[in-house]
Amino acid sequence: MPELPEVETTLRGLAPHLLGQRIADVVIRHPQLRWPVPKDLPGLLRGQAIRTLQRRAKYLLLKFDNGTLIVHLGMSGSLRILPVATPADKHDHFDLVLDSGQLMRLRDPRRFGAVLWHVGDVARHPLLAALGPEPLEKDFDAAYLHRATRKRSAAIKQVIMDSGVVAGVGNIYASEALFRAGIRPQLSAAKLSLPRCAALVQAIKETLRAAIKAGGSTLRDFTNSAGEPGYFQQHYFVYGRAGEPCRKCGTAIRHVRQGQRSSFYCPRCQR
Ligand SMILES: [Zn+2]
Secondary structure (H helix, E strand, O other): OOOHHHHHHHHHHHHHHHOOOEEEEEEEOOOEOOOEOOOOHHHHHOOOEOOEEEEEOOEEEEEEOOEEEEEEOOOOOEEEEEEOOOOOOOOEEEEEEEOOOEEEEEEOOOOOOEEEEEOOOHHHOOOOOOOOOOOOOOOOOHHHHHHHHOOOOOEHHHHHOOOOOOOOOOHHHHHHHHHHHOOOOOOEHHHOOHHHHHHHHHHHHHHHHHHHHHHHHHHHHOOOOOOOOOOOOOOOOOOOOOOOEOOOOOOEOEEEEEOOEEEEEOOOOOO
16 A cells, blocks of 8 residues: 555656646546546646645645645555556556646556545645644654643554544554654553654654655656556565564564554564
8 A cells, every 4th residue: 555655756756747737638537436536627627737746644736726636546556657648557547648748647456546626725625634744844743742642542553643643654654663763552642751752753754754765766667657666665674574583682573453453563672
């Protein structure tokens, strides 16, 4: 599943091809994604120029003078830049055809992704309005996390995966950041001291930055129609490593279920 670093890398790969381009056409092959793709998009977008490209949590925001196109990759979505004449595969549900002779194509086999349109301040869209701060921005800091967790008795891992607390920290990066910070995923969030909140904030930022850096090199083939513009396989500390030795101390990594999700941790390094 694409997480925040994949979406950020996608944005960086797309930006040079999209910024300033005008839309020649919009092709909707399969309107039934997670929500229906608006039928009137071709009429709204033809002739409009892409002014900015931004990310909020795991949403890509393409801003036009008359509104914002919101794109989410869901469970299995990917975006590529291809020549206009490239034949579509059965999972290629949506194209933005550009004046440059290229198109941006959404492939999404499981169709949990989304293509939506919003007029006005996109921060007020129902999917975005309740989001917490971006994990890589300055307003996500130790004091904020400490304040946000005082009344939360839930496990810290579930709290940092709550997009109302911080936007876009998924299961993999929550597990990895808690390892880096030496904090057990089951620990009650309210029990985290200010210094431990500081360690966790730093670990979340470092984990995400490292993944974005790794992704930059993986996505070299962004404009290649063969193969997927991969979600990068990384060298994890704990994620998916149940029973294997901890990379720091050699103790076997443990696996627990927390709120339907798998958590992995080192019983010695994380307290
Ligand atoms: Zn360990």
